[in-house]
Amino acid sequence: MPTPRPWQNRLALPAIAAPMTAVSGPDLVIAACRAGAIGAFPTHNAPSSAALDDWLGHIRAALTADSAPVAANLVVHRTNRRLPADIEILQRHGIELVITSVGSPEPVVGPLHDAGAQVYADVASIDHARRALAAGVDGLILLTAGAGGQTGWANPFAFVRSVREFYAGPVVLAGGITDGRSILAAEILGADLVYLGTRFIATHESMADDAYRAALVAASLDDVRLSTRVGGIPASLLASWLDRAEQDAPPEASPDTGFNQDRLLSNSTAWSAGHSVSGVGAVTSVAELIATLVGQYTAARHDSAGLVTND
Ligand SMILES: Cc1cc2nc3c(=O)[nH]c(=O)nc-3n(C[C@H](O)[C@H](O)[C@H](O)COP(=O)(O)O)c2cc1C
Known part of the structure; x- marks a missing residue:
């Protein structure tokens, strides 16, 4: 029996609408979770910790138990002065998934586990991956070359395969995921889920202008x-x-x-994009984008029947 994907029964697609500074807010998260993709946002997009509290209350009220999970992204770098206050709010709201970036997840894993959250860490090298696992994270997000925002530099093929030599838990591939076929390719490579950031910027629900x-x-x-x-x-x-x-x-x-x-x-008005920008052809709703990705993913599975054995 293959291992079920994380949250498999609540997902239409093995995908996370990735957290993006100045782009991901409640509207994008709600639309993604309703359409069957994990909806993520960085806590710093809420203008204050009090506003984060309001955002999470609003998001929760708009979703049901069947919706895909909400993920909060925490910048765990020492220059994030809001970290303790934001963690307390995430704990209080019973957030299901926290994604750490720019720093060691070690200090936040214990308190978030105590509150029932899963913690996935952004990593950009084998050394980062091993250290995040030693800190007790529940999953890894492999940042690879060409990703939008603060990018990785590793080749995705080599990175996923190298991590799979020592880690069997949840792996998310970030960078270059352009369409449904690339999602299937990431699964064949050994990832459980993918991140899509750039593709979600050009949606009506994003905070982009x-x-x-x-x-x-x-x-x-x-x-x-x-x-x-x-x-x-x-x-x-x-x-x-x-x-x-x-x-x-x-x-x-x-x-x-x-x-x-x-x-x-x-610098939050910067225009960031990853190589997956080549897949952006129009501004659509989040639901339309996810439906398109699901269609492409299903067609790709059909085309490659026999290659994919994970269902
Ligand atoms: C405009 C923009 C802002 C981003 N801001 C963040 C952020 O605040 N926190 C974070 O962990 N990643 C951030 N990222 C990275 C994304 O979460 C994700 O790793 C990346 O978008 C994946 O590559 P793709 O854009 O090619 O799909 C950002 C990416 C973009 C494009």
């Missing part, structure tokens, strides 16, 4: 550039935004000083 959405529709993966100017560590940005930003303030004005949460938030 119209110019950003239009830029995504117009762009291809050739338009994605790496830069440290937004959060202090390498992120994938749209060239159209980066060129303008560098004209307004040259790169020397924002040297690479390592991650800083305040710097990330003060």
